[in-house]
Amino acid sequence: MSLRIKALLVHLFTATGAVLAMLAMLAAVEERWDMMFLWLVVALFVDGLDGPLARRYDVKHNWPTYDGQLLDLIIDYLTYVFIPAFALFKSDLLPGWTGWTAIIVITYGSVVYFVDTRMKTKDWSFAGFPACWNMFVLVMFAIRPDESIILGSVIALTVTMFTNLKFVHPTRTQRWHNLTLPMAIAWTFFAGWAAWVDFHAQSWAHWGLVITSLYLTFAGIVQQIVPERKAKA
Helix, strand or coil: CCHHHHHHHHHHHHHHHHHHHHHHHHHHHCCCHHHHHHHHHHHHHHHHHHHHHHHHCCHHHHCCCCCHHHHHHHHHHHHHHHHHHHHHHHCCCCCCHHHHHHHHHHHHHHHHHHCCCCCECCCCCEECCCCCHHHHHHHHHHHCCCHHHHHHHHHHHHHHCCCCCEECCCCCCCCCHHHHHHHHHHHHHHHHHHHHCCCCCCCCHHHHHHHHHHHHHHHHHHHHHCCCCCCCC
């Protein structure tokens, strides 16, 4: 199989995220939150694979007529932002004005962040919270904190989008990569487990989600505080 065909297949693989987004949205409309999040977890898995594949087969060179980055951003906005915000609004987690505030803050702040050319840092981490609302909302469904905590977190994370606070990229940030990648894989596993049992309150998946989420949220900030040791010549 030629490199051009492999590059095309990577684009088509990325495009399956649009179908997964539609399946998640249909489940969300019916308020089947477990199925919605299962589809979003599958979409997250696809998103985690397509980037390394795109770089491996150099899709920009071997199939340049399709803009893989634009395709990825369109799907990411649906699966990372739009559908999770809808779920947060339609569930009982944020009633009344709190729900309205959250969806406006999430959707508006995220679309502005997505077009910011300064989104990535020199080490391929994210500058500011990378609008991973699919991950945030899933954790909120699992642990169900007070509405003030949820809304306060939404506002705080949105504010960080427009700061220089660093958030690690699971596959591209090289510092602590041997820990970050397993943490991201573990988060995906625990997320799928939690959704599979319909966020049962006694599920051990919730503890896994909390631990891995705390690492993925604060690892980049800790890296900024703690200087990297330079290898001795």
